[in-house]
Amino acid sequence: MKLVLATQAPGEAEIFASLQGEGPSMGQPSTFVRLSRCNLACQWCDTAYTWRFAGDNRPHRDAVDFDRKANQLTLEVADVAERIAALTPRRLVITGGEPLLQAGALAELAGLLPDHRVEIETNGTVAPPARLDIHVDQYNVSPKLAHSGNPADLALVPERLHHWAGEPRAFFKFVIATPDDVDEATALVRTYHIPPARVFLMPEGTDSATLRERERWLAALCLQHGFRISDRLHIHLYGDTRGT
Ligand SMILES: C[S@@+](CC[C@H](N)C(=O)[O-])C[C@H]1O[C@@H](n2cnc3c(N)ncnc32)[C@H](O)[C@@H]1O
Ligand SMILES: Nc1nc2[nH]cc(C(=O)O)c2c(=O)[nH]1
Ligand code: SF4
Ligand SMILES: [Mg+2]
Helix, strand or coil: CEEEEEEEECCEECEEEEECCCHHHCCCEEEEEEECCCCCCCCCCCCHHHCCECCCCCCCCCCCCECHHHHEEEEEHHHHHHHHHCCCCCEEEEECCCHHHHHHHHHHHHHCCCCCEEEEEECCCCCCCHHHHCCCCEEEECCCCHHHCCCHHHHCCHHHHHHHHCCCCEEEEEEECCHHHHHHHHHHHHHCCCCHHHEEEEECCCCHHHHHHHHHHHHHHHHHHCCEECCCHHHHHHCCCCCC
């Protein structure tokens, strides 16, 4: 089978080693694989080059469209596995775009990497099939709130949220830009009975100054609700740069 990957430069697959910058595994040396395509269209998506292609008429934050050819690369799963195995970390973070859109090929990939701990970054709208799920150690689920600009019926699928709430391997990572977003996240936590210990609030932002400013009030709200806070370590270390 084949995987459609994002590129960090034209013709260069986005497979790289870095420190996990977000969520419960923050700070862990990891190998990242970034897949192309997404079923949502977040206004503030920091990887819009994985999905916002010229000719795609979904809403987006500015007028820039990306060239599909320059930003996608299709590789055989065995080739992707070889590239991952050649890097040192034995923790694999699969992200995108929305990686679960390519779950079949990911199941094959994970099967070729039995020594890797597998973590999946997902928007939480797609059910992982059993043949992939058996290989996954952790899901970092980031449901999209109203400020993402996605229609709620696409972004917040009740059956899926109910599933992730009851899945002990799933951690929730809500992206927050204003205190109102926290009210929306808290309402979801209550509705779906999500254990607060598995909930992270993470500031929206792609520069250190914005993240720090938002973390000042976000910290107080996390304390109030018993949620965890997630920084975006990679932004402080490397900026908003592909392949980091
Ligand atoms: C690019 S997404 C890819 C995985 C999946 N599509 C998702 O949304 O979870 C990876 C993570 O980055 C977060 N993210 C994207 N743009 C962001 C931004 N501008 N500020 C903060 N987090 C952002 C997403 O919410 C998600 O947790
Ligand atoms: N270092 C680093 N950590 C990350 N954690 C989640 C990421 C993502 O884009 O899904 C990400 C990323 O792009 N880089
Ligand atoms: S769901 Fe993830 S990849 Fe898709 S647009 Fe939103 S942040 Fe970007
Ligand atoms: Mg990222």
